[in-house]
Amino acid sequence: MPPPLDLLPSLLTGLLVTLQITIGAAVVALASSFLAGLGRLSGRRTVRGIWRLYVDVFRGTSALVQLFWAYFALPLLGIRLDAVTVGILVLGLNLGSYGSEIVRSAIRSVARAQYDAARALNLNRRQTLWRIILPQAALRMIPPFGNLFIELLKGTALVSLISLADLTFQGQTLRTATLRSGEIFALILVLYFLLAQVIARGMRILEARLAAGRDSGGSA
Amino acid sequence: MIFDWGFALEILPALLQAGLVTLQCTLVGMCLALALGLAWALLRRSSRRFLAWPATWIVEFVRSTPLLVQVYFLFYVLPEFGISWSPFVTGALGLGLHYSAYTAEVYRAGIDNVPSGQWEAARALNLGWMETWRSVILPQAVPPMVPALGNYLVGMFKETPILAAITVQELLQTAKLIGAESFRYLEPLTLVGVLFLLVSLSSAQLIGWLESRTAKTAS
Numbered sequence: 126m127p128p129p130l131d132l133l134p135s136l137l138t139g140l141l142v143t144l145q146i147t148i149g150a151a152v153v154a155l156a157s158s159f160l161a162g163l164g165r166l167s168g169r170r171t172v173r174g175i176w177r178l179y180v181d182v183f184r185g186t187s188a189l190v191q192l193f194w195a196y197f198a199l200p201l202l203g204i205r206l207d208a209v210t211v212g213i214l215v216l217g218l219n220l221g222s223y224g225s226e227i228v229r230s231a232i233r234s235v236a237r238a239q240y241d242a243a244r245a246l247n248l249n250r251r252q253t254l255w256r257i258i259l260p261q262a263a264l265r266m267i268p269p270f271g272n273l274f275i276e277l278l279k280g281t282a283l284v285s286l287i288s289l290a291d292l293t294f295q296g297q298t299l300r301t302a303t304l305r306s307g308e309i310f311a312l313i314l315v316l317y318f319l320l321a322q323v324i325a326r327g328m329r330i331l332e333a334r335l336a337a338g339r340d341s342g343g344s345a
Numbered sequence: 346m347i348f349d350w351g352f353a354l355e356i357l358p359a360l361l362q363a364g365l366v367t368l369q370c371t372l373v374g375m376c377l378a379l380a381l382g383l384a385w386a387l388l389r390r391s392s393r394r395f396l397a398w399p400a401t402w403i404v405e406f407v408r409s410t411p412l413l414v415q416v417y418f419l420f421y422v423l424p425e426f427g428i429s430w431s432p433f434v435t436g437a438l439g440l441g442l443h444y445s446a447y448t449a450e451v452y453r454a455g456i457d458n459v460p461s462g463q464w465e466a467a468r469a470l471n472l473g474w475m476e477t478w479r480s481v482i483l484p485q486a487v488p489p490m491v492p493a494l495g496n497y498l499v500g501m502f503k504e505t506p507i508l509a510a511i512t513v514q515e516l517l518q519t520a521k522l523i524g525a526e527s528f529r530y531l532e533p534l535t536l537v538g539v540l541f542l543l544v545s546l547s548s549a550q551l552i553g554w555l556e557s558r559t560a561k562t563a564s
Contacts, residue, residue, distance in 0.1 A: 185542040185549075189506040190517055194538055197530040275409055282411035286510055293414055306421035314410045314418065321409035 129308035132299060136309075139295030140316060146212050146281045146291060147320075151274055153217020154224050158270075161221060162228025163254075176225070183222035189283050191215050196287040212284035220277045227269045231262040264335050271328030275321045282317075292316060353532040356523050360536055363519035370437050370515060371502045377441025378501070379494070382448025389453065407446040413507050415439050420511045436508035440501055447497050455490040456482065492556040499548045503541060516540065 157179075164176035183191065195211045206214070235258050243253040285294035296313045300306050388400035407415070416439035423430065430438070459482050467477040506517035520533035 181546060182542065185545040186538045187503040187506045187517075187541050189504075189509070190534065190538050190541060193506075193517065193521070193530075194534045197524065198534045201529075201531045279409070279411040282413040283507070285413070293411065293417070296414070296417070300421060306418075307425060310414060310418040310422060313414050314406075317410045317414065318406055325409075 129305070129312050132303075132305070132309055132312055135299055136292060136295050136313065136316065139290055139292040142290055142294075143278075143281050143292040143320075146209070146216065146284055146289070147274075147278050149209075149213035150216040150220065150277055150281065153213060154220040154273070154277060155270075157218055157221025158224025158228050161225035162232065165225060165229055166232060179218075180222045180225055183219050188216065188219045188280055189286065191219055192283055192287055208284070208287050208289045211287060212281070212289055216277060216280050216284070220273055220280065223276075224270065224273055227266050227273065228262075231265040231269075232258060234265060235261050264332070264339070267328055267332040267335065271325055274324050274328070278317065278320055278324060348535070349529065349532055352527070352529060353536055356533055357536065359523065360516060360519060360533065360540065363514060363516045364540055366433070366513065367502070367505045367515040370433065370440060370505045370508060370513065371498070373437040374440030374444065374501055374505075375498050377438065378444035378448045378497070381441060381445035382452055385445060385449035386452035386456070389449070390456070404446045404449050407443060412439065412443045412504055413510060415443055416507060416511055432508070432511045432513045436505075436511055436513045440504065440508070443504075444497055444501050447500075448494060451490050451493045451497070454493075455486040458489065459485050488559045491559060492552050495548070495552040495555060499545050499552070502548075503545060506537075 161176045161180055164172050165180070167173050167176075192211065192215050195206065195215050196208065199206065239257055239261065240253065243257045248257065281291060282293040285291050285297065288294070290298075292313055296309050299309050303309070385400050385404050388396050389404070391397045391400075416436060419435050419439050419442075420432070423435065463481055463485065464477070467481045472481065505513075505515050508515055509518035509521065512518060516537045520530075520537045523533040524530035
C-alpha cells in the first residue's frame with residue numbers, strides 16, 4: 126500500500142480496542158444517564174441527594190484525573206481493576222454524569238398536559254413514565270446523546286495514558302518505531318473523524334426512525 | 346494503605362504551585378479559543394463559499410477528533426517544520442485550537458439569535474456596517490453567549506490534565522511525579538481531584554448566577 130496507508134494495518138488493532146471501549150462505555154453511560162436522570166427527579170430527598178453527588182463528583186473532576194485515580198490510587202485501597210474495566214467504567218460514568226442532564230431536561234420538557242392526560246386515563250406512575258413520558262422524551266434525547274457519544278469517542282483516547290493499546294496508543298508506538306509522526310497522527314485524526322461521522326449519521330437515522338409517524342410529541 | 350494526611354499536607358504546596366500552571370494554560374487557551382473561534386464564525390458567515398466551506402469543515406473536524414491526538418500532532422509534527430515551542434505553549438495552543446471549534450458555535454448561535462428584524466431596522470435607519478454591529482447586533486448577541494462561553498472555560502480547565510501527556514508541569518503531571526517518587530499515588534491524585542472539584546463547582550455556581558442575571562436583563 127502507498128504511504129501513509131501502509132501504516133493502516135498496525136493501527137487497526139488499536140481501532141478495535143477503541144471501538145470496544147467506546148461501545149462498552151456507551152452502555153455504561155446510557156445506564157447511568159437514565160438512573161441518575163430519573164433519580165434526580167425522584168420524590169425522595171436522599172435519592173435525589175445521592176445522584177446529585179454522583180453527578181457533581183464526576184462532572185466536577187476531570188476525566189483523565191478520574192482514570193488515573195481509578196487505575197493508580199484505587200488499587201492502594203484494595204480494589205484492583207484491569208485497564209479495560211477502568212476505561213469502560215470511568216469513561217461511562219463520566220459521560221453518564223453529563224448524560225443525566227440530557228435525560229432530566231428531556232423528561233421535564235414533556236408538556237404538563239401529558240401528565241394530566243395520563244392521570245385522567247387512570248394510568249399509574251410507572252405506566253405514565255414508561256408509556257407516555259419516556260417515549261416522547263426519548264426522541265428529544267437523541268440529538269444531544271449523539272453529541273455525547275462523539276465526546277465519548279474522543280474521550281477514549283485518554284485510555285492510551287493508562288497503557289491500554291487503543292488507536293492513540295498504537296499511534297504512539299508506531300511513532301517511536303517509524304518516526305513518521307505527521308502521517309501517523311494525521312491518519313489517526315482522520316480515523317476518529319470518520320468514526321464520529323458514523324455515530325452522527327447513525328443517530329440521525331435512529332431519530333428519523335423514531336420520529337416516523339409521530340407529531341412533535343406535544344411541546345411544552 | 347490508608348490516606349496519609351501528613352503526606353497530603355506536605356505535598357499540597359507543590360500541587361498548588363502546579364495549579365497555577367493549570368490556570369495559566371486555561372487562560373491562554375481560552376484567549377486563543379475566543380479569538381480563533383471568532384475568526385471561524387466570521388469566515389462561516391461569509392457569502393464567499395471558498396471561505397465559508399473550509400471553515401465549516403475545519404470546525405467540524407476539530408470538534409470530532411480527540412484533543413489528546415491533536416496535542417500529539419502539534420507536539421511531534423510542528424518541530425518537523427522547524428517550529429519547536431515549549432510543551433506549555435504547544436499545549437495551550439492545542440487547547441485553544443480545540444475549543445475554538447466550540448466557541449465558534451457559540452458565536453454563531455448568538456449572532457443567529459438576533460431577530461432578522463433588527464438587521465432590517467438597522468438598514469432602515471441607514472446605519473453603516475460598523476454601527477449596525479456595534480450598537481445593534483453585538484449588544485443583543487453577546488450577553489446570551491457569556492454563560493455558554495463560561496461553560497467551555499470550565500470544560501477547558503478540566504481538560505488541561507491531557508497536557509500531562511506532553512510533560513506540561515500542570516496538576517496531574519506533578520501528582521504523577523510525586524507518586525512515582527514516593528510510591529504513594531493515593532494522596533496526590535485524590536488532592537488533584539479535590540482541587541478540580543472545588544474550582545469547577547464554584548465556577549458552575551458563578552455561571553449559574555451569570556445565567557440568571559442575563560435571563561433577567563433579557564426579559
